[in-house]
Amino acid sequence: xWSLVALGTLFLIxxxxxxxxxxxxxxxxxxxxQFVRLDALGAIYxxxxxxxxxxxxxxxxxxxxxxxxPGMMSLGAPAAIAVASNMCHKFPKSMVGAYKRYKYGxxxxxxxxxMAISAVIGVQLGIYVQKFIFxxxxxxxxxxxxxxxxxxxxxxxGLYMLYDARRAVRASTEDTVSGLAEKMKRxxxxxxxxxxAARIRVSFWVIAPLGLATGLLxxxxxxxGFIGVPGMIYILGVSPIMASATELVVxxxxxxxxxxxxxVSGFVDIRMVLLLLAGSLIGVQVGAVGTTYVKExxxxxxxxxxxxxxxxxxxxxxxxxxxELGLIELNQGTVNLLDKASFIIMCFALxxxxxxxxxxxxxxxxxxxxxxxxxxxxxxxx
Amino acid sequence: MGTQKKPTGRAILWGIISxxxxxxxxxxxxxxxxxxARGGIFAIAVxxxxxxxxxxxxxxxxxxxxxxxxxxxxxxxx
Numbered sequence: 001x002w003s004l005v006a007l008g009t010l011f012l013i014x015x016x017x018x019x020x021x022x023x024x025x026x027x028x029x030x031x032x033x034q035f036v037r038l039d040a041l042g043a044i045y046x047x048x049x050x051x052x053x054x055x056x057x058x059x060x061x062x063x064x065x066x067x068x069x070p071g072m073m074s075l076g077a078p079a080a081i082a083v084a085s086n087m088c089h090k091f092p093k094s095m096v097g098a099y100k101r102y103k104y105g106x107x108x109x110x111x112x113x114x115m116a117i118s119a120v121i122g123v124q125l126g127i128y129v130q131k132f133i134f135x136x137x138x139x140x141x142x143x144x145x146x147x148x149x150x151x152x153x154x155x156x157x158g159l160y161m162l163y164d165a166r167r168a169v170r171a172s173t174e175d176t177v178s179g180l181a182e183k184m185k186r187x188x189x190x191x192x193x194x195x196x197a198a199r200i201r202v203s204f205w206v207i208a209p210l211g212l213a214t215g216l217l218x219x220x221x222x223x224x225g226f227i228g229v230p231g232m233i234y235i236l237g238v239s240p241i242m243a244s245a246t247e248l249v250v251x252x253x254x255x256x257x258x259x260x261x262x263x264v265s266g267f268v269d270i271r272m273v274l275l276l277l278a279g280s281l282i283g284v285q286v287g288a289v290g291t292t293y294v295k296e297x298x299x300x301x302x303x304x305x306x307x308x309x310x311x312x313x314x315x316x317x318x319x320x321x322x323x324e325l326g327l328i329e330l331n332q333g334t335v336n337l338l339d340k341a342s343f344i345i346m347c348f349a350l351x352x353x354x355x356x357x358x359x360x361x362x363x364x365x366x367x368x369x370x371x372x373x374x375x376x377x378x379x380x381x382x
Numbered sequence: 383m384g385t386q387k388k389p390t391g392r393a394i395l396w397g398i399i400s401x402x403x404x405x406x407x408x409x410x411x412x413x414x415x416x417x418x419a420r421g422g423i424f425a426i427a428v429x430x431x432x433x434x435x436x437x438x439x440x441x442x443x444x445x446x447x448x449x450x451x452x453x454x455x456x457x458x459x460x
Contacts (some may be wrong), residue, residue, distance in 0.1 A: 035415050088428065092436030096443075104454055256429075263428040266421030270428060271411055274404065274435055281436060282443040289447065292454035364455070 035269050036076040045075070046275035049350075050089070054280030056353045058097045058287020060303045061247030062225020063353065064280070065090065066310055067346045072272055074343065084262035085269045089276040091255030093284050094248045100288035101245035108197035108242060112249025115211045115232070119224060119250055120257060122215020130219060140324035143317075150221040151315045157230050158307030161300045168297035175296035181237025198238045198246070210235050218254070225251065226307050233300070240299035241291050290357045293364040302356050309349035316342045393449040396442035403438055407431075 036042075049071045053064025065086055072082035101107050134142045168176050187203045194201045210231045218224025225247050232243035262268055291299070316338050323330040330338075407414055418428050447453070 033419060035419065038411075088432055092432045092440075096436055096440045259429060259432075260425060263418075263425035264421050266419040266424065268418060268428050270414060270418050270431055271408065273432060274407065277432070277435055277439060278404070281440045282446065285440075285443050285447055286452060289452055289454050361452075368455075 033081065033267060034078050035081065035271075038075070038271055038275070042075050043275050046071070046272060047279040050276035050279030051283040052279075052350045052354045053276070054093055054097075054283025054285075055287045055290075055357055056283075056302070056306065056350060057093060057248070057251070057280070058100070058284035059244065059290050059353075059357050060225070060287075060299055060306070061097075061229050061244035062223065062251060063303075063306055064093075064350070066223055067343075067350050068276065070343055070346065072269075075272075077269065077272065080262075080267050081269050081272075084259075084265075084267035085272045085276070087255055087258035087262055088268045088270070089255075089273045089280065091252050091259055092277060093280045094251035094255055096281055097284040097288055098245065098248035098252055100285055101248065101291065104245075104288065104292055105197075106241050106245040106291065107249070108195050108238070108246050109249065110193075111195040111198050111200075111207075111232075111236075111238070112246040113253075114193070114207055115214065115228060115246065116250040116253035118208050118211025119215035119218060119228065120254060122212035122217075123219045123254070124215075125212065126216040126219020129216070137325075140321050144321035144325065146221060147314050147318050147321060149217075150223075151311045151318070153217065153221060154223070154226060154307045154311035154314075157226065158304045158311065161230060161304035162308065165297045165300035165304060168295070168300075173297075175240060175300075178234045178237050180234055184235055185237060195238075198236075198242050200237055202236055207236065214250070223310075224254065226303070229299075229303060240296045244291070244299050244303075286361075287357060290361050293361045298356075298360060302353050305356065306349045306353045309352065310346060313342045313345035313349065316345065388449045388451070389445045390449045393442065393445035396438065396445055400435075400439045400442040403435060 038046075049068060053068050056063040068089070069079075069082045069086045072085060073079060077085070098107060098112070102109070130142065130146075133145050137145070164176055168174070184206050185200070185202060187206055189203045189205045191204045192201055193204055193207065211228075214224050214228040214231055217227045221227075228250055229240070229243045229247050232238040232246060233240055236243075238246065259268065319328060319330060320335050320338050322328045323335065418424055418431075
Protein backbone atom coordinates (compact mmCIF):
# COMPACT_ATOMS: atom_id res chain seq x y z
CA UNK A 1 0.00 0.00 0.00
CA TRP A 2 2.78 2.44 0.94
CA SER A 3 4.31 1.92 -2.48
CA LEU A 4 1.10 3.10 -4.11
CA VAL A 5 1.05 6.16 -1.84
CA ALA A 6 4.68 6.93 -2.74
CA LEU A 7 3.87 6.60 -6.44
CA GLY A 8 0.78 8.77 -5.97
CA THR A 9 2.81 11.52 -4.30
CA LEU A 10 5.37 11.50 -7.09
CA PHE A 11 2.49 11.59 -9.56
CA LEU A 12 1.02 14.71 -7.95
CA ILE A 13 4.43 16.38 -8.03
CA UNK A 14 4.60 15.60 -11.75
CA UNK A 15 1.28 17.23 -12.62
CA UNK A 16 2.34 20.87 -13.29
CA UNK A 17 4.06 20.06 -16.55
CA UNK A 18 1.84 17.39 -17.98
CA UNK A 19 1.25 19.18 -21.26
CA UNK A 20 3.06 16.47 -23.15
CA UNK A 21 1.51 13.68 -21.06
CA UNK A 22 0.76 11.69 -24.18
CA UNK A 23 4.24 12.21 -25.28
CA UNK A 24 3.95 14.44 -28.29
CA UNK A 25 6.65 17.05 -27.92
CA UNK A 26 5.90 20.34 -29.57
CA UNK A 27 8.17 23.18 -30.50
CA UNK A 28 7.17 26.76 -29.65
CA UNK A 29 6.17 27.35 -33.29
CA UNK A 30 3.60 24.54 -33.15
CA UNK A 31 1.56 26.07 -30.34
CA UNK A 32 -1.03 27.91 -32.41
CA UNK A 33 -4.63 28.26 -31.23
CA GLN A 34 -6.67 28.24 -34.38
CA PHE A 35 -9.80 26.15 -35.01
CA VAL A 36 -10.47 24.66 -38.44
CA ARG A 37 -13.70 24.84 -40.40
CA LEU A 38 -15.27 21.37 -40.49
CA ASP A 39 -17.34 20.29 -43.50
CA ALA A 40 -19.39 17.08 -43.88
CA LEU A 41 -16.52 15.24 -45.57
CA GLY A 42 -14.10 16.22 -42.81
CA ALA A 43 -16.61 15.05 -40.21
CA ILE A 44 -17.08 11.65 -41.90
CA TYR A 45 -13.30 11.31 -42.22
CA UNK A 46 -12.89 11.91 -38.47
CA UNK A 47 -15.66 9.43 -37.60
CA UNK A 48 -14.05 6.69 -39.74
CA UNK A 49 -10.59 7.46 -38.36
CA UNK A 50 -12.08 7.36 -34.85
CA UNK A 51 -13.76 4.01 -35.50
CA UNK A 52 -10.54 2.38 -36.73
CA UNK A 53 -8.47 3.90 -33.91
CA UNK A 54 -11.08 2.73 -31.39
CA UNK A 55 -11.21 -0.76 -32.86
CA UNK A 56 -7.45 -1.19 -32.55
CA UNK A 57 -7.41 0.43 -29.14
CA UNK A 58 -10.16 -1.83 -27.81
CA UNK A 59 -8.28 -4.86 -29.09
CA UNK A 60 -4.60 -4.17 -28.30
CA UNK A 61 -5.06 -1.47 -25.64
CA UNK A 62 -3.35 1.31 -27.56
CA UNK A 63 -2.91 2.66 -31.01
CA UNK A 64 -4.69 5.31 -32.91
CA UNK A 65 -2.79 8.36 -31.64
CA UNK A 66 -0.06 7.78 -34.21
CA UNK A 67 -2.58 8.36 -36.99
CA UNK A 68 -5.29 10.48 -35.30
CA UNK A 69 -2.99 13.41 -34.55
CA PRO A 70 -1.57 13.65 -38.11
CA GLY A 71 -5.11 12.89 -39.36
CA MET A 72 -6.46 16.03 -37.66
CA MET A 73 -3.48 18.03 -38.86
CA SER A 74 -4.25 16.94 -42.44
CA LEU A 75 -7.59 18.78 -42.03
CA GLY A 76 -5.63 21.93 -41.27
CA ALA A 77 -5.58 21.79 -37.46
CA PRO A 78 -2.40 23.19 -35.89
CA ALA A 79 -0.22 20.61 -34.10
CA ALA A 80 -1.12 21.79 -30.58
CA ILE A 81 -4.87 21.59 -31.28
CA ALA A 82 -4.48 18.12 -32.82
CA VAL A 83 -2.42 16.82 -29.87
CA ALA A 84 -4.82 18.35 -27.32
CA SER A 85 -7.90 17.02 -29.10
CA ASN A 86 -6.39 13.55 -29.46
CA MET A 87 -5.66 13.58 -25.75
CA CYS A 88 -9.22 14.62 -24.88
CA HIS A 89 -10.62 11.91 -27.15
CA LYS A 90 -8.33 9.28 -25.64
CA PHE A 91 -9.54 9.32 -22.04
CA PRO A 92 -13.30 8.70 -22.61
CA LYS A 93 -12.51 6.08 -25.26
CA SER A 94 -10.09 4.27 -22.94
CA MET A 95 -12.58 4.54 -20.08
CA VAL A 96 -15.34 2.85 -22.11
CA GLY A 97 -12.89 0.23 -23.42
CA ALA A 98 -11.52 -0.47 -19.94
CA TYR A 99 -15.05 -0.80 -18.50
CA LYS A 100 -16.04 -3.26 -21.21
CA ARG A 101 -12.96 -5.38 -20.73
CA TYR A 102 -13.34 -5.25 -16.96
CA LYS A 103 -16.79 -6.76 -17.45
CA TYR A 104 -15.20 -9.55 -19.50
CA GLY A 105 -12.85 -10.28 -16.58
CA UNK A 106 -9.78 -9.17 -18.56
CA UNK A 107 -8.62 -6.19 -16.53
CA UNK A 108 -6.37 -5.88 -13.49
CA UNK A 109 -7.27 -2.44 -12.14
CA UNK A 110 -4.55 -2.45 -9.48
CA UNK A 111 -1.88 -3.27 -12.05
CA UNK A 112 -3.29 -0.57 -14.31
CA UNK A 113 -3.08 2.05 -11.54
CA UNK A 114 0.52 1.10 -10.66
CA MET A 115 1.58 1.15 -14.31
CA ALA A 116 -0.30 4.40 -15.03
CA ILE A 117 1.10 6.36 -12.08
CA SER A 118 4.68 5.26 -12.69
CA ALA A 119 4.26 5.90 -16.43
CA VAL A 120 3.02 9.45 -15.83
CA ILE A 121 6.13 10.08 -13.71
CA GLY A 122 8.23 8.51 -16.48
CA VAL A 123 6.69 10.95 -18.94
CA GLN A 124 8.25 13.77 -16.91
CA LEU A 125 11.70 12.19 -17.27
CA GLY A 126 11.06 11.80 -21.00
CA ILE A 127 10.08 15.46 -21.30
CA TYR A 128 13.42 16.47 -19.75
CA VAL A 129 15.25 14.34 -22.31
CA GLN A 130 13.15 15.86 -25.10
CA LYS A 131 13.74 19.41 -23.90
CA PHE A 132 17.48 18.78 -23.66
CA ILE A 133 17.58 17.48 -27.23
CA PHE A 134 15.36 20.33 -28.46
CA UNK A 135 17.60 22.93 -26.83
CA UNK A 136 20.72 21.35 -28.25
CA UNK A 137 19.72 20.32 -31.77
CA UNK A 138 16.48 22.23 -32.41
CA UNK A 139 13.24 20.99 -33.97
CA UNK A 140 14.75 18.92 -36.81
CA UNK A 141 17.29 17.31 -34.46
CA UNK A 142 14.56 16.48 -32.00
CA UNK A 143 12.38 14.99 -34.75
CA UNK A 144 15.31 12.98 -36.06
CA UNK A 145 16.07 11.62 -32.58
CA UNK A 146 12.40 10.74 -32.02
CA UNK A 147 12.12 9.02 -35.40
CA UNK A 148 15.32 7.00 -34.98
CA UNK A 149 14.28 5.91 -31.46
CA UNK A 150 10.77 5.14 -32.75
CA UNK A 151 11.98 3.04 -35.69
CA UNK A 152 14.61 1.17 -33.67
CA UNK A 153 12.41 0.34 -30.69
CA UNK A 154 9.27 -0.48 -32.62
CA UNK A 155 11.13 -2.61 -35.17
CA UNK A 156 12.99 -4.61 -32.53
CA UNK A 157 9.99 -5.14 -30.24
CA GLY A 158 7.66 -5.69 -33.21
CA LEU A 159 9.92 -8.32 -34.81
CA TYR A 160 10.30 -10.17 -31.51
CA MET A 161 6.54 -10.13 -30.90
CA LEU A 162 5.85 -11.37 -34.42
CA TYR A 163 8.38 -14.17 -33.99
CA ASP A 164 6.83 -15.04 -30.63
CA ALA A 165 3.28 -15.05 -32.02
CA ARG A 166 4.41 -17.35 -34.84
CA ARG A 167 5.89 -19.71 -32.25
CA ALA A 168 2.49 -19.93 -30.56
CA VAL A 169 0.76 -20.48 -33.94
CA ARG A 170 3.17 -23.27 -34.89
CA ALA A 171 2.86 -24.95 -31.51
CA SER A 172 -0.95 -24.62 -31.77
CA THR A 173 -1.09 -23.23 -28.24
CA GLU A 174 -3.01 -20.30 -26.76
CA ASP A 175 0.24 -18.45 -26.05
CA THR A 176 3.93 -18.78 -25.18
CA VAL A 177 5.55 -18.37 -21.76
CA SER A 178 8.06 -15.55 -21.21
CA GLY A 179 11.37 -16.79 -19.79
CA LEU A 180 12.34 -13.28 -18.72
CA ALA A 181 9.11 -12.87 -16.74
CA GLU A 182 9.78 -16.15 -14.95
CA LYS A 183 13.17 -14.77 -13.86
CA MET A 184 11.59 -11.48 -12.78
CA LYS A 185 9.11 -13.33 -10.60
CA ARG A 186 12.06 -14.80 -8.68
CA UNK A 187 13.23 -11.29 -7.64
CA UNK A 188 12.02 -11.12 -4.05
CA UNK A 189 12.99 -7.59 -3.04
CA UNK A 190 10.21 -6.16 -0.80
CA UNK A 191 7.66 -4.77 -1.17
CA UNK A 192 6.21 -7.66 -3.15
CA UNK A 193 2.86 -6.83 -4.76
CA UNK A 194 0.17 -9.32 -5.71
CA UNK A 195 -2.05 -8.63 -8.68
CA UNK A 196 -4.88 -11.08 -8.28
CA ALA A 197 -6.68 -10.63 -11.58
CA ALA A 198 -3.43 -10.85 -13.56
CA ARG A 199 -2.35 -13.75 -11.33
CA ILE A 200 1.15 -12.43 -10.73
CA ARG A 201 3.22 -11.45 -7.72
CA VAL A 202 6.16 -9.18 -8.49
CA SER A 203 8.50 -6.84 -6.68
CA PHE A 204 7.68 -3.13 -6.68
CA TRP A 205 11.26 -2.71 -7.95
CA VAL A 206 10.34 -4.55 -11.13
CA ILE A 207 7.03 -2.88 -11.87
CA ALA A 208 8.04 0.73 -11.05
CA PRO A 209 11.02 0.84 -13.48
CA LEU A 210 8.83 -0.78 -16.13
CA GLY A 211 6.16 1.90 -15.71
CA LEU A 212 8.81 4.64 -15.68
CA ALA A 213 10.40 3.27 -18.85
CA THR A 214 6.97 3.10 -20.49
CA GLY A 215 6.31 6.74 -19.65
CA LEU A 216 9.79 7.82 -20.65
CA LEU A 217 9.41 6.19 -24.04
CA UNK A 218 5.84 7.49 -24.34
CA UNK A 219 7.22 11.00 -23.99
CA UNK A 220 9.91 10.23 -26.54
CA UNK A 221 8.16 8.22 -29.24
CA UNK A 222 4.53 9.08 -28.39
CA UNK A 223 3.24 5.52 -28.48
CA UNK A 224 3.54 4.32 -24.89
CA GLY A 225 1.22 1.38 -25.36
CA PHE A 226 3.58 -0.20 -27.86
CA ILE A 227 6.07 -0.44 -25.00
CA GLY A 228 3.70 -0.86 -22.03
CA VAL A 229 1.87 -3.89 -23.41
CA PRO A 230 5.00 -5.85 -24.47
CA GLY A 231 6.58 -4.84 -21.14
CA MET A 232 3.68 -6.29 -19.16
CA ILE A 233 3.75 -9.46 -21.27
CA TYR A 234 7.49 -10.15 -21.39
CA ILE A 235 8.71 -8.63 -18.10
CA LEU A 236 5.75 -9.12 -15.75
CA GLY A 237 4.40 -12.30 -17.36
CA VAL A 238 0.86 -10.93 -17.79
CA SER A 239 -1.25 -12.61 -20.49
CA PRO A 240 -1.56 -10.54 -23.71
CA ILE A 241 -5.32 -10.09 -23.34
CA MET A 242 -4.94 -8.95 -19.71
CA ALA A 243 -1.99 -6.67 -20.62
CA SER A 244 -3.84 -4.99 -23.47
CA ALA A 245 -6.91 -4.42 -21.26
CA THR A 246 -4.77 -3.04 -18.43
CA GLU A 247 -3.06 -0.67 -20.86
CA LEU A 248 -6.43 1.04 -21.32
CA VAL A 249 -6.25 2.18 -17.68
CA VAL A 250 -2.81 3.68 -18.38
CA UNK A 251 -4.21 5.39 -21.51
CA UNK A 252 -7.15 6.73 -19.48
CA UNK A 253 -5.00 8.32 -16.79
CA UNK A 254 -2.47 9.72 -19.27
CA UNK A 255 -5.30 11.04 -21.43
CA UNK A 256 -7.11 12.64 -18.50
CA UNK A 257 -4.03 14.35 -17.04
CA UNK A 258 -3.00 15.53 -20.50
CA UNK A 259 -6.51 16.82 -21.22
CA UNK A 260 -6.62 18.85 -18.00
CA UNK A 261 -3.45 20.70 -18.93
CA UNK A 262 -4.38 21.30 -22.56
CA UNK A 263 -7.99 22.27 -21.74
CA VAL A 264 -6.86 24.79 -19.11
CA SER A 265 -4.95 26.51 -21.91
CA GLY A 266 -8.01 26.22 -24.20
CA PHE A 267 -6.43 24.08 -26.92
CA VAL A 268 -9.04 21.31 -27.14
CA ASP A 269 -11.29 21.41 -30.22
CA ILE A 270 -14.34 19.71 -28.72
CA ARG A 271 -15.97 19.26 -32.15
CA MET A 272 -13.12 17.11 -33.45
CA VAL A 273 -13.06 15.24 -30.12
CA LEU A 274 -16.76 14.40 -30.37
CA LEU A 275 -16.55 13.37 -34.03
CA LEU A 276 -13.67 11.05 -33.23
CA LEU A 277 -15.65 9.68 -30.28
CA ALA A 278 -18.70 9.12 -32.52
CA GLY A 279 -16.64 6.45 -34.30
CA SER A 280 -14.28 5.34 -31.59
CA LEU A 281 -16.87 4.56 -28.90
CA ILE A 282 -18.36 2.02 -31.32
CA GLY A 283 -14.93 0.82 -32.46
CA VAL A 284 -13.51 0.36 -28.98
CA GLN A 285 -16.46 -1.83 -27.97
CA VAL A 286 -16.17 -3.94 -31.13
CA GLY A 287 -12.44 -4.32 -30.43
CA ALA A 288 -13.16 -5.33 -26.83
CA VAL A 289 -15.70 -7.93 -27.98
CA GLY A 290 -13.12 -9.09 -30.53
CA THR A 291 -10.68 -10.12 -27.79
CA THR A 292 -13.18 -12.77 -26.64
CA TYR A 293 -13.17 -14.34 -30.12
CA VAL A 294 -9.45 -14.90 -30.55
CA LYS A 295 -6.54 -16.76 -29.03
CA GLU A 296 -4.08 -14.83 -26.83
CA UNK A 297 -1.35 -14.71 -29.49
CA UNK A 298 -3.62 -12.74 -31.85
CA UNK A 299 -3.04 -9.65 -29.68
CA UNK A 300 0.69 -10.04 -30.29
CA UNK A 301 0.15 -10.63 -33.99
CA UNK A 302 -2.01 -7.54 -34.52
CA UNK A 303 0.20 -5.36 -32.35
CA UNK A 304 3.45 -6.43 -34.00
CA UNK A 305 1.99 -6.01 -37.50
CA UNK A 306 0.90 -2.45 -36.73
CA UNK A 307 4.20 -1.64 -34.99
CA UNK A 308 6.26 -2.81 -37.95
CA UNK A 309 4.21 -0.94 -40.57
CA UNK A 310 4.16 2.23 -38.46
CA UNK A 311 7.93 2.06 -38.02
CA UNK A 312 8.31 1.88 -41.83
CA UNK A 313 6.09 4.96 -42.07
CA UNK A 314 8.23 6.80 -39.53
CA UNK A 315 11.43 5.62 -41.22
CA UNK A 316 10.26 7.25 -44.45
CA UNK A 317 10.19 10.61 -42.64
CA UNK A 318 13.87 10.35 -41.56
CA UNK A 319 15.38 11.71 -44.84
CA UNK A 320 13.25 14.86 -44.42
CA UNK A 321 14.79 15.56 -41.00
CA UNK A 322 18.30 14.83 -42.34
CA UNK A 323 17.52 17.35 -45.09
CA GLU A 324 16.35 19.94 -42.53
CA LEU A 325 19.59 19.43 -40.59
CA GLY A 326 21.54 20.05 -43.81
CA LEU A 327 23.03 16.56 -43.81
CA ILE A 328 21.48 15.57 -47.17
CA GLU A 329 19.93 17.47 -50.10
CA LEU A 330 16.27 16.91 -51.07
CA ASN A 331 13.98 19.00 -53.26
CA GLN A 332 10.60 20.20 -51.92
CA GLY A 333 8.67 17.78 -54.17
CA THR A 334 10.48 14.79 -52.63
CA VAL A 335 9.88 16.14 -49.10
CA ASN A 336 6.14 16.47 -49.80
CA LEU A 337 6.02 13.01 -51.38
CA LEU A 338 7.76 11.42 -48.38
CA ASP A 339 5.38 13.23 -46.05
CA LYS A 340 2.31 11.96 -47.87
CA ALA A 341 3.70 8.43 -48.20
CA SER A 342 4.40 8.37 -44.47
CA PHE A 343 0.82 9.36 -43.61
CA ILE A 344 -0.74 6.93 -46.11
CA ILE A 345 1.31 4.04 -44.71
CA MET A 346 0.15 4.95 -41.17
CA CYS A 347 -3.47 4.86 -42.33
CA PHE A 348 -2.75 1.52 -44.00
CA ALA A 349 -1.38 0.15 -40.69
CA LEU A 350 -4.57 1.17 -38.92
CA UNK A 351 -6.83 -0.23 -41.66
CA UNK A 352 -4.90 -3.51 -41.85
CA UNK A 353 -5.15 -3.91 -38.07
CA UNK A 354 -8.91 -3.33 -38.36
CA UNK A 355 -9.23 -5.91 -41.16
CA UNK A 356 -7.31 -8.52 -39.12
CA UNK A 357 -9.49 -7.96 -36.02
CA UNK A 358 -12.83 -7.94 -37.88
CA UNK A 359 -11.72 -10.77 -40.20
CA UNK A 360 -10.83 -13.02 -37.27
CA UNK A 361 -14.11 -12.24 -35.51
CA UNK A 362 -16.03 -13.07 -38.66
CA UNK A 363 -14.08 -16.29 -39.19
CA UNK A 364 -14.63 -17.46 -35.61
CA UNK A 365 -18.34 -16.64 -35.78
CA UNK A 366 -18.69 -18.71 -38.96
CA UNK A 367 -16.82 -21.61 -37.33
CA UNK A 368 -19.14 -21.48 -34.33
CA UNK A 369 -22.22 -21.36 -36.55
CA UNK A 370 -20.91 -24.37 -38.49
CA UNK A 371 -20.26 -26.22 -35.22
CA UNK A 372 -23.78 -25.43 -33.98
CA UNK A 373 -25.27 -26.60 -37.29
CA UNK A 374 -23.20 -29.82 -37.04
CA UNK A 375 -24.45 -30.47 -33.50
CA UNK A 376 -28.06 -29.88 -34.60
CA UNK A 377 -27.68 -32.35 -37.51
CA UNK A 378 -26.15 -34.98 -35.20
CA UNK A 379 -28.97 -34.52 -32.69
CA UNK A 380 -31.55 -34.99 -35.44
CA UNK A 381 -29.82 -38.15 -36.65
CA UNK A 382 -29.71 -39.66 -33.17
CA MET B 383 -26.67 -15.99 -26.68
CA GLY B 384 -29.00 -16.49 -29.60
CA THR B 385 -32.09 -16.77 -27.39
CA GLN B 386 -31.57 -13.38 -25.69
CA LYS B 387 -33.93 -10.59 -26.70
CA LYS B 388 -32.13 -7.99 -28.77
CA PRO B 389 -32.29 -4.45 -27.35
CA THR B 390 -33.32 -2.82 -30.63
CA GLY B 391 -35.71 -0.39 -28.90
CA ARG B 392 -33.00 0.78 -26.48
CA ALA B 393 -30.53 1.17 -29.35
CA ILE B 394 -33.01 3.41 -31.20
CA LEU B 395 -33.81 5.43 -28.05
CA TRP B 396 -30.15 6.05 -27.17
CA GLY B 397 -29.44 6.69 -30.84
CA ILE B 398 -32.01 9.49 -30.86
CA ILE B 399 -30.62 10.95 -27.60
CA SER B 400 -27.08 10.79 -28.96
CA UNK B 401 -28.06 12.35 -32.29
CA UNK B 402 -29.92 15.13 -30.45
CA UNK B 403 -26.86 15.84 -28.29
CA UNK B 404 -24.60 15.99 -31.36
CA UNK B 405 -27.06 18.24 -33.19
CA UNK B 406 -27.39 20.55 -30.17
CA UNK B 407 -23.63 20.97 -29.99
CA UNK B 408 -22.92 21.30 -33.70
CA UNK B 409 -25.76 23.77 -34.31
CA UNK B 410 -24.07 25.96 -31.68
CA UNK B 411 -20.51 25.09 -32.58
CA UNK B 412 -19.28 28.68 -32.81
CA UNK B 413 -20.42 29.56 -29.29
CA UNK B 414 -19.15 26.27 -27.85
CA UNK B 415 -15.74 26.43 -29.54
CA UNK B 416 -15.23 30.08 -28.61
CA UNK B 417 -16.04 29.49 -24.94
CA UNK B 418 -14.10 26.24 -24.60
CA ALA B 419 -11.05 27.94 -26.13
CA ARG B 420 -11.03 30.40 -23.23
CA GLY B 421 -9.40 27.75 -21.06
CA GLY B 422 -9.13 28.15 -17.30
CA ILE B 423 -12.29 27.09 -15.55
CA PHE B 424 -13.80 26.13 -18.94
CA ALA B 425 -11.54 23.07 -18.83
CA ILE B 426 -14.18 21.55 -16.55
CA ALA B 427 -16.80 22.09 -19.27
CA VAL B 428 -14.52 20.38 -21.82
CA UNK B 429 -14.02 17.34 -19.61
CA UNK B 430 -17.68 17.17 -18.59
CA UNK B 431 -18.81 17.40 -22.22
CA UNK B 432 -16.47 14.58 -23.23
CA UNK B 433 -17.73 12.50 -20.29
CA UNK B 434 -21.43 13.14 -20.99
CA UNK B 435 -21.08 12.34 -24.70
CA UNK B 436 -19.11 9.21 -23.92
CA UNK B 437 -21.88 8.06 -21.60
CA UNK B 438 -24.70 8.81 -24.07
CA UNK B 439 -22.98 7.68 -27.24
CA UNK B 440 -21.25 4.80 -25.41
CA UNK B 441 -24.67 3.50 -24.27
CA UNK B 442 -25.97 3.79 -27.83
CA UNK B 443 -22.93 1.94 -29.18
CA UNK B 444 -23.39 -0.79 -26.56
CA UNK B 445 -27.05 -1.42 -27.44
CA UNK B 446 -26.36 -1.07 -31.16
CA UNK B 447 -23.73 -3.81 -31.03
CA UNK B 448 -25.99 -6.04 -28.94
CA UNK B 449 -28.85 -5.46 -31.39
CA UNK B 450 -26.50 -6.41 -34.24
CA UNK B 451 -25.51 -9.59 -32.40
CA UNK B 452 -21.92 -8.46 -31.77
CA UNK B 453 -21.49 -9.87 -28.26
CA UNK B 454 -18.63 -11.45 -26.29
CA UNK B 455 -18.17 -15.19 -26.66
CA UNK B 456 -16.85 -16.09 -23.25
CA UNK B 457 -16.37 -14.56 -19.82
CA UNK B 458 -12.79 -14.35 -18.58
CA UNK B 459 -9.72 -15.38 -20.46
CA UNK B 460 -8.11 -18.12 -18.47
